[in-house]
Structure formats: structure tokens, C-alpha cells
Amino acid sequence: MREIIFLGRGPTRVDCPYDKEVWTVSYSWEFTKHIFDKVFTVHALKEEDNAYLKKLSQAGCEIIATETSPDYPVTIYPFERILKRFGVKLFSDLVCYMMAYAIEVEKVDKIWWYGIDCLGYATYAMERGGMEFWAGVARGAGIEVINTHDSANLKPKNGMYGDWGDRKAAVAELFKKHKNVVEYTQVRNDIFTMTNNGQADMVDTSKFPDPVARA
Amino acid sequence: MSREVTLLAMGPSRVECPHDTELWATMYMYQYDYHIDKLFCTHNWNEYNVAEVKAAQKRLGFKLMASTMHPELDIELIPIEDILREFGTRYYVDMVGIMLAYAVFLRYDRIKIYGCDCMTNTFYANEKAPTEFWVGVARGRGIEVQIASSSALCKLPEQAKGCFNVVYGLAEEPPINAFRRYPETAGV
Numbered sequence: 415m416r417e418i419i420f421l422g423r424g425p426t427r428v429d430c431p432y433d434k435e436v437w438t439v440s441y442s443w444e445f446t447k448h449i450f451d452k453v454f455t456v457h458a459l460k461e462e463d464n465a466y467l468k469k470l471s472q473a474g475c476e477i478i479a480t481e482t483s484p485d486y487p488v489t490i491y492p493f494e495r496i497l498k499r500f501g502v503k504l505f506s507d508l509v510c511y512m513m514a515y516a517i518e519v520e521k522v523d524k525i526w527w528y529g530i531d532c533l534g535y536a537t538y539a540m541e542r543g544g545m546e547f548w549a550g551v552a553r554g555a556g557i558e559v560i561n562t563h564d565s566a567n568l569k570p571k572n573g574m575y576g577d578w579g580d581r582k583a584a585v586a587e588l589f590k591k592h593k594n595v596v597e598y599t600q601v602r603n604d605i606f607t608m609t610n611n612g613q614a615d616m617v618d619t620s621k622f623p624d625p626v627a628r629a
Numbered sequence: 630m631s632r633e634v635t636l637l638a639m640g641p642s643r644v645e646c647p648h649d650t651e652l653w654a655t656m657y658m659y660q661y662d663y664h665i666d667k668l669f670c671t672h673n674w675n676e677y678n679v680a681e682v683k684a685a686q687k688r689l690g691f692k693l694m695a696s697t698m699h700p701e702l703d704i705e706l707i708p709i710e711d712i713l714r715e716f717g718t719r720y721y722v723d724m725v726g727i728m729l730a731y732a733v734f735l736r737y738d739r740i741k742i743y744g745c746d747c748m749t750n751t752f753y754a755n756e757k758a759p760t761e762f763w764v765g766v767a768r769g770r771g772i773e774v775q776i777a778s779s780s781a782l783c784k785l786p787e788q789a790k791g792c793f794n795v796v797y798g799l800a801e802e803p804p805i806n807a808f809r810r811y812p813e814t815a816g817v
Contacts, residue, residue, distance in 0.1 A: 500768060504761070504783050517769075532758075543758040547783065550762040553716065554733070554769020568762065571755055574719040575727065576671030578709060579697035588713055 417524040426562035427529025439508040452476045506544025513548035524558045531565040635741040642777035643744030655724045659685035671696040722759035729763035739773045746780045
């Protein structure tokens with residue numbers, strides 16, 4: 415079974431155990447010196463960032479981008495192949511690119527998300543849906559996506575929709591019996607309050623433990 | 630032969646619905662007197678005028694799919710236990726998500742969605758992404774999903790990227806007008 419970690423830049427990145435192959439987004443190198451297995455980038459990068467990508471590349475990291483670079487070898491993102499397979503252009507975030515690549519090109523079995531949190535209100539509107547769409551594609555294709563406890567992705571505000579009467583207990587029991595299910599817990603109320611207040615996109619990350627404090 | 634179903638909800642894009650396939654609708658759609666094959670309800674029956682629902686069922690002939698029984702209504706229970714077992718998640722945030730999951734469960738080849746528009750900020754945050762998750766599940770199983778053109782579902786907000794459906798990170802359309810080469814699937 416091939417398992418991959420997707421590392422984003424959200425606060426729950428501090429939960430990442432780095433115990434599997436790690437794919438990440440550009441600028442993740444700002445918070446860790448880990449030698450990633452793959453870095454995805456679709457942005458024009460600054461000179462110093464290109465220098466760092468060159469170092470990562472020399473250390474064995476594969477750089478997957480939408481255009482070539484004179485500084486390091488690049489695997490061009492196979493957009494045509496992805497479009498042909500899925501026929502959709504719902505790419506709201508780099509994570510969407512990574513998900514499509516994992517499903518179509520690398521055919522992985524399980525994807526662990528860390529730091530993919532969508533904790534800002536604007537992020538909810540703009541990017542969360544794209545990520546969840548691709549999580550759904552993965553699920554439909556039989557690939558598990560496991561998310562962190564504090565991420566807002568793939569979590570309902572109020573639990574499962576609907577009034578199921580006395581069937582609710584049976585549903586809960588069903589989940590206890592089936593260990594292979596992916597149980598997305600309810601999003602924490604304090605997180606939802608932060609994200610749904612419409613005041614600001616940036617979340618106060620002091621509410622989350624930092625790596626030093628955890629150590 | 631291809632099996633198609635249309636999911637119809639209350640949003641403005643319901644007016645685009647061609648009514649050319651089997652049709653499943655969310656609860657209050659019975660008020661519009663469309664031909665409906667299945668009407669879905671997962672709320673407590675205390676929230677509804679049961680006599681009105683009963684009269685609508687008699688008038689329109691739909692099958693009432695619900696989460697719980699009611700002694701005065703002819704109901705078929707939504708097989709939620711089977712659906713949960715199939716997909717292994719309780720990530721159902723709205724009615725359309727449950728209907729989508731059920732349609733995927735029943736292995737339809739094509740699903741059309743009208744009136745599920747997710748146009749408001751609240752809906753964006755609460756229901757748009759989860760519904761898109763279920764569209765993704767359908768796509769992941771190779772089911773074609775067609776969404777009303779005026780719905781915000783599976784589209785990026787205009788203010789985010791300058792125009793609808795622009796792909797993140799790319800200043801221009803993908804190479805060699807790739808989307809135009811696959812027009813039959815570019816609807817999502």
C-alpha cells in the first residue's frame with residue numbers, strides 16, 4: 415500500500431510526522447528543512463526560492479511545475495492527461511493539483527493531509543470546495559484521505575445532516591463496526607466561529623500549538 | 630442504455646432544468662407541481678404540513694423518500710445504512726449531498742444538478758464544499774455530472790480569480806486550449 419503525506423502551510427502542519435513520502439506546496443521550505451519527495455509549484459518564484467528549490471532538487475526532491483527552470487530539472491505537470499481523465503478544471507489551490515496527480519499519475523492508496531486547513535473565511539469560499547472536490551474524487555476512486563483533527567476541511571459544522579430518528583443509534587453503531595471508514599469529526603466550534611465571522615481571512619494561529627511548544 | 634437522473638433543489642438555477650430525465654427533488658419542490666419521481670425529506674415531520682404533502686403525493690405521484698416514517702404518508706426509507714457502508718463517511722451536510730450519494734450508490738451513469746446554487750457566503754462556507762465533495766465522489770467513480778450554468782457549485786468565486794473557472798496558478802488557460810478539446814466533460 416502506497417501512502418503519501420500532503421503537507422500544506424496551515425497550522426496543523428505541526429502535526430505532520432514526516433514518516434512517509436512527503437509531497438508539499440511551494441514555500442513549505444520556510445518552516446522546515448525536511449527534504450521533501452515532491453514539491454509542486456505553479457507560481458513564479460523569487461530568486462532565493464529558486465536557489466532553495468535547486469538545493470532540494472540536488473538532494474533528490476522532484477520539482478513538479480507548470481514550466482521549466484534553467485536552475486533545476488522540472489517534471490512538467492501533466493495537465494492534458496489530468497484533464498482528459500477527469501474533464502474538470504476545478505483547481506482552486508495547489509492541493510487540487512497534487513490530488514489529481516496522486517490519483518491519476520501515481521495511483522496512491524492513501525493520502526494523509528497535514529496543514530491543509532482552510533481556516534480563513536475567504537479561503538473557505540475560494541479554495542475549500544476545490545480541495546474537497548478532489549478528496550471526493552479520491553474517495554470515489556477508492557483512495558482514503560485522512561485529515562488532521564484541527565483542519566476545517568472535510569468536516570461539517572453541525573454533524574450529519576437530517577433527522578434520522580431512532581436510526582441514528584444504528585448509524586453510530588455501524589461506524590463502530592467498520593474500521594475502514596473515514597470518520598470526519600465535526601469541525602471545532604471555536605474554529606468555525608473564527609472562520610465564519612467574515613471579519614478577516616487570517617486566523618490567529620496562537621490558538622494552535624507550535625512545534626517548539628509541543629516538543 | 631445510459632441511466633440518468635436529475636437532482637432538483639430550490640435555488641434560482643432550477644429554472645434551467647430541462648426535465649428530460651428521471652427527476653429527484655428536495656422537499657419543498659412539490660409546491661411547483663413539476664413531474665417528480667422521487668421527493669426527498671430528512672427533516673422531522675413536525676416541520677411540515679403533512680396533509681399538504683399527502684395531497685401533493687396523490688396529485689404528482691412521486692415516491693416519498695424520507696429518513697423516518699410517518700403513519701399518514703406512503704414513505705420509502707432512504708437506505709442510509711447501506712449508503713454509509715458504501716462510502717464510509719458521515720460527511721452529509723445538506724440534502725443534495727445525500728441525494729448525490731444515493732444516486733452514486735445506485736450507479737447512475739449521469740447526474741444533472743439544478744437549483745443547488747450555493748450563492749451566499751453562508752452557503753459557501755457551510756454547504757458548497759461538502760456538496761462538491763460528493764460531486765467529486767461521483768466523478769471518481771466515472772459518473773458524469775452536469776451542473777446548471779448559473780450555479781456557483783464547482784466554480785471559483787468571481788472575486789477570487791477574476792473570472793469563473795480560472796485555474797489557480799495559471800495566468801492563462803491551460804495549453805492548447807485543452808478544455809475546448811474536451812467540451813463534453815467541461816461542464817463541472
